[in-house]
Amino acid sequence: MLLRFRTANVRSLRDEQELSFVVPPGEESDVARTVELSDGKQLQVYPLLGIFGANASGKSNVIFALKKMREAVLSSYGEWTSYQGIPREVFALDPKAEAESSFYEADFVLGDGVRWTYGFELGAQRVEAEWLHAYPKGRRQVWFDRDATREKVFDFPGDRVQDRALLARMTRADALLLSRAANDNHQQLTRIFDWFKQNLWDITPETEIAQREAFTARKLLDERSRERIEELLRIADLGISGAEVEQRPGQAPSVRLLHSGGNDGAVPLDWKRESFGTRSWFALIGPLLLALDEGAVLLIDELDASLHPRFAAEVVRLFQAPWANTRGAQLVFTSHDPSLLSMPRGGRQLEPGQVWLTEKDRAGATEIYPLSDVEPGEEEDLTDSYLAGAFGGVPKMAAGQIGRKLLASRTGEAERS
Incomplete structure (x- = not known):
């Protein structure tokens, strides 16, 4: 299961942003699943997260970043070449962003209960950093650490990884070591590669x-x-x-x-x-x-774009219901439809920790944050409060503002003529 995803310098996601499936400490959840970790501890993990926000606030860019991390893992060895450069879409509104790396990191749990952290930083021409950590007994094990600025680029503390010298020698500067290892069916690292292959499936209802x-x-x-x-x-x-x-x-x-x-x-x-x-x-x-x-992580951009709200709500129920979702599948979706926050007859369809909001700052960079950070009241109607702008994530526009602007522009044109 996916626990957390972090990214930076990817489209409008300028500074590091985090999306988390883990129930915040001290909060109770009626829909979270209990994940048994290999160290005997338990984590409460949501089966789905919904990302809401105004048009052009960066909702789809979160899905894009998740998809791009998967594509990098699956494609870097076979499709990236040094003479073409690494395919990136950095923050476009700051000239400094092109010279900075794009950052991706995922925390996830495999079937044996071991938690893993895998991440990398991509420059324009080379992989600047890459790392893989495991937590089999609750304490971090560094399996490998890559830093392109060091004389010895690859470090394998503890000698846990087999064929270390071969991997270091055969991994191109513009390819991920994980991709290279999976190409050779590396016994230890291919299972990490396979997690990305079997998860983060992207669907846009209006395309394909x-x-x-x-x-x-x-x-x-x-x-x-x-x-x-x-x-x-x-x-x-x-x-x-x-x-x-x-x-x-x-x-x-x-x-x-x-x-x-x-x-x-x-x-x-x-x-x-x-x-x-x-x-x-x-x-x-x-x-x-x-x-x-398959118990996979599914990504759906604009869930409500071509679906009636009733259909969209049914998708949410499928992933929330233990009887339908028996293998720990997860969903990340984006939506404009605030009706997904509440039940038709009252009550909440999504818990505050499952609702993530996107807003852009004055520099055009996206911030993403959970509704639980805003601490809505236990009986507060999430749909009404969201539409009223109490939580952010809605257009900063008064009712009738567009019409008044159009009328003013027409009046000005008439006076000039």
Whole structure:
């Protein structure tokens, strides 16, 4: 499970920012999962986090940074080359940022309960730093430490890592040692590489919808998956009672959803006649179920962009419910929709520690912070207070301000003419 993620100098994330799944000390949670660590201690970890904020406040850049860390681990050895430089998107509003490194670090727990910290800093042409720490008995073990400014770039304290000399010699200056090790199936380090390969899956509901529709359609061919997909279609109250799927050789499966048709029973509807909302929900179901089955960390940017709030709320419930999320899957999503903070009939859908807000300072840099830092009242309606601007993370604009500005500009133009 992912515990924390830190990053700096990535798009609008100028200074170091942290996103944490760990329940803050002293707080109680009804939805957190208990993670048993190898040292006998326990951690309370949220199954999902929602990132809210005004347009252009940097919400999507948090997802971007998580995705870029995964891409770097998977791609640095095979795709980065010294003559092309390292692909980065640094903070664009400060000329000094280009000369500074981009920072990424993740804390996570593997299946054996051991907590790991892996991170790196990327310059324009080389990896400036890289490190891997383990906590098998609660105390930090440094597995390797890399610093491009030292004469001896790689250090392996405790001689825990096998084939150290070979790894140090064969790792390019512009590639991550973890990527290089996994390319050779390094017995110890490949499992760390595999965590990134099996997690931080990125989904944007409005893009790649055709591929995700085809993926969900293929899942319909499996009887067990079919039952779950049809159940989720029914739960969404789309008037759908089931689905027909046909697999022809050499083609993607074709799907027709069965709609309730009164006295005539279920009526299959041609796929092209389905609404965009229905198709978006269908396309999302396959990846959702895969993440839940694999216990993966899923990233969804703009969860509400092409989904009705009811669908978005259903995604939240799937990850929150222990009966649906049995393998410790986690979700990070961004949203504009404050209705996700509260239940339709009262109560909170997300706890304050699960709600993260983004705001930009005067220099255009994004700050991200949990709602729990604001300490809302126990009975406070989070949706109402959020919309009122009590927590930040909303546009600094009075009601009707845009209209008044337009009217003033038209009046000025008329007077000048």
